[in-house]
Amino acid sequence: MIFNSFQFLWLFPTIFFVYYIVNYISCKKSNNRYSNLLLLVISYLLYAQWNPVYTLILFGVTLCTYIFAILIEDKMAYGKKKYIITIAAILTFLPLIIFKYYNFILESIKELFIYCGIEIGINGLNLAIPIGLSFFTFQAIGYLWDVYYQKIKAERSLLDYMLFVAFFPQILSGPISKAQSLLPQIKASRSFNYEIAVEGLKLLLWGFFLKTVLADRLGIYVDTIYKNYEYYNGVTCFFASILYSIQIYGDFAGYSLMAIGVGKLMGFNLINNFNRPYFSASITEFWRRWHISLSTWLKDYIYIPLGGSRCSKLRCYYNIFMTFLVSGIWHGANYTFIVWGFIHGAIQVIEKILGIQQCKSKGFIYATRILATFIIVNFAWIFFRMPTIEDSINVIRKIFTDFNGSIFIDVPNLLMGALAVIIVFIKEFTEEFYSRVSLLNNKLIVVRWISYIILLTAIMLLGVFDSTQFIYVNF
């Protein structure tokens, strides 16, 4: 169930009411098993909408990590635990490798052999990637490693564990929850809380605005330019790259906020995934504010096991670099994502060498650092967005060399997008620097409700509700 879909508008209220009716009955019997079972059934049914067969993959990853976590806990000798975790990790990652990376690995090997003059006649697989596979695999493997490192006890209730992995608000696009955070909430009895539910609705509303008004509106322009970048000049390409940076933030942060909002409405507190990342003064800080659940996962399960910063400087730089290489690979099966990860890793190593991330600055220097960080992130996003490295380099080359002609402007879409950007910038700027000023959380109910009405009106008038809007351009 996609949150900004028509189905969500009628299905989620139904789920909400049925859940709280069952929850009320469960609480009377001091047993939340039925409400958890209901959530589990709903989560699996919603997942099955995409492709019923892929629920088997979801169940397989869940069952594998559930069983192996118990085996790891029961095997006290360190040596056997190591073998068990290795086998468990391979089995858990296997669906991800097959569905997401098999074709990429095969093509890379083929190209290498062709370079050596040998042709391999193995065909790729024509399989659609199970939706959310990267997210629930990482969530499950994170739990497994927490049990291995004895941070938590293995979960004995299969029902609770299945719900932890498949919980519907977060399964498609995160946030990636930690077992220590979500499992206790699943086990605890939950009753309706008015303040948390209202908070959830606010997050849902703001997330919807970010997704449909900001991200999808700017996306129309970005797609037009990037699809035919050869026909546009460097200024237009640069402008599109800036808008893409804003688009991807609106898209991802918006969806995360909707997931967190839905979680709150169901009585769950999910991890906050974004913290105004474009106000970062360094790339290191950027990764403390962008996709927080993923960067936490990478830090806990890649960076720290490699040695973290408790090792020689060279080893530490290597650890940072490898962590971001993994991040790049996780995002997609393409060399462009690897290059993107490489850029972020390399810049962070440079920052560590120069001690930049520890520097505190104010005023003009602070503003300059924020701008410089944004520009670096902006150029890295070009690799993230374009289909090939060649296209990415071509776009960057154009930005620095092609100054012919004027910038392409699509007035209606850009005006609507600009309005959204202004609203988002004002909100995030005041939250960052003047946190006492707030419209959505204002003390006065009139101010709050007028803000809600304005946001909802903006969504109805400016939001993109389907994939059919486009800029009509030909070459």
Next chain:
Amino acid sequence: MKKFIIKCLIFLMIFYISDLCIGIILNHLSQNAKSGGNLKNNNIAYNINEKILIFGSSRAAHHYKPYIFEDSLNLSTYNCGRDGNGIILMYGRLKLIQERYNPQIIIYDVTSGFDILSNDNVKYLGDLKKFYSRPKIMEIFKSISSKETIKMYSNMYRHNSTILNTIGNYIKTEHSNNNGYLPMYKKMEIEPKFKSDNDAPINIDNLKLHYIEKFITDCKDKTQLIFVVSPQYFQTINPIEYNPINEICKKHNIPFLQYQNDSTFNRKKNLFSDSSHLNDDGATLFTKKIVAHIKELISNTNQ
């Protein structure tokens, strides 16, 4: 929970009232447009009574010059072409026009992407949203998407993504009198990439073809129809995608003139604004060509 539900209901009521009020304001702005797409849309629905009408996508809007028809055939002409649209909108426009009169001739410029091939038909409903209350228009919505009919309960949704155009069209006054024709003056400079569509699968949209047939049957004995494929920069190597229209035209004995491989126009950069659209010079040349053909058709019919 009771407090939460009550407050939600109160909020929804307040939102419903604001939806109503904003919808009334935007409807007023739209119906009293003085320029742009809204003015053209209103003209087509309420005002025009020209003898010859041009229907189709942007290729219709940019390729046919009404004054050349008027000068040569002595018949008033209006260009109803609309960027990014095809038979779904054009059928709706036909029904709105036929509520008032039946034109003598309709020239329908066919574009395969908007009139034949399968894609999301919801995008073609934009200009019909303000006429949703008319039964024939409501039928079109129902045939395409039941979800859209539910969304149409919201007055604001009817103006989704068009508010800036609506305000602009209301404030600005149009002075040109091209009778719906939209001239493009730019000449092509860059040689565009030729994308061969030989291997692309052709997915025919049966709903679009259904509306093409309805268009023809609703014009039968009232309006002379002529289907045209106007020139494009590249030759079409594989014209198979126009076969369904060809068959429908043969079945109903409607002339189908195809100019997409006309060497007068193919690869002539000075006549094109981009690979799909003639510029004003190209439109002049093409309109004169089509007028000559139509003269011949009319004289054959009269004989």
